[in-house]
Amino acid sequence: MDSPSAITPVLDTPELLCMVLAHLPSGELLRLQRVCRSWQLLITKTPNLCATTFTGPAPSRRIPNQTPHLNQFVINRLRWIPSLDPTQVNTTQFYSVQGNPSLQAMAHENASWRNQYLTWPPLLQVTFMFGTISQEEPGLPDLLLSSHGRSPDQSVGYEEEEGSGDEDSDSDDSDMDVPPFILYIDDFPHNANRDCQGITVLDMIYGLRMYYLQYKHTLQIYLTPGVDAGDGGKLLVGIEKDRRGWLIDVTDLNF
Structure with missing residues (x-):
């Protein structure tokens, strides 16, 4: 032929x-x-x-006002909740993982997703919040993941955005009053001796786990894993930009 x-x-x-x-x-x-x-x-x-x-070197130039794309291919296949250790990602305790080889493969310690960025282009600083939990617990701080190469003050934006005027003075700024809980991805064990060019999916998981342990007394009543539920452990993740910079809203499904 x-x-x-x-x-x-x-x-x-x-x-x-x-x-x-x-x-x-x-x-x-x-x-x-x-x-x-x-x-x-x-x-x-x-x-x-x-x-x-969502791998490889980050682009040297960024397009202004470009909204990063979330790594939905990986996110849609994750079954995990912050009350579990990161080593229990896609554990067969979850009903949805049982009998699903594709989801079970995510649990492998050398699975490729562990080196993939959370967004493209990769971000060096992101604020995370737990959607409805944050609304129920207004005193709960957001989680800020950052690289040592970036200062939180450079892009978190706890002050007014450039160009905003008095018309915003009456807006609800209650979420700006609580300083964020800051973690540096360079300090995470899995990033030892690694040049961090952006926040990875594994950085998000590890950061959310550390955040949960810090505020367990508040979060444990909301984040009990529904391992027997059809969508238990599935993550819903959305990204937007506000005065804090890039904000990612994470919701765990337990039903």
Whole structure:
């Protein structure tokens, strides 16, 4: 057959192979990393593919006012809650994980998602809040994950945004009165001897766990894992920008 010989030059030419791979979804690209070492490096290091796999070097230039894309491929497959240790991600205690090989694979200690960024482009500083829990507990501080390379004052924005005027003076600023609980991703054990170029999914999980332990007396009544529920442990995550900078709202489903 002539077709294999015609395909071979394409597969052997990185530029052409990248053009083909760019049409594939995140899940397919992650699986294709197993083909060989050269494909794995190509997929994780080529700029136009990094945005799909949420890996590799962060772009040197950022587009102003660009809203980062959340890594929904990984988020939609996570089954975890902050009252559990990070090692229990996608434990078979969750009913939804039982009998689902795809979800069970997320629990592997070398699973590729552990090195993936939470957003693209990657962010070095993000404020997290627990949606409805924060509304019920107004005195509960937000969680701020940051890199040592960034100062919280640079982008958290506990002051008015540039250009805002007196028309905002009557707005509800109660959530700005409580200083955030700050954690630096560079200090996390899994980031030892690593150049942190952005907040990863694992950083989010580890940070939420530390936050839970700090405020367990308040959070434990809200974050009891519904392991027997159909959607128990599933995370709903949304991102927006406010005066604190980039804000990620996390909600755990327990039903």
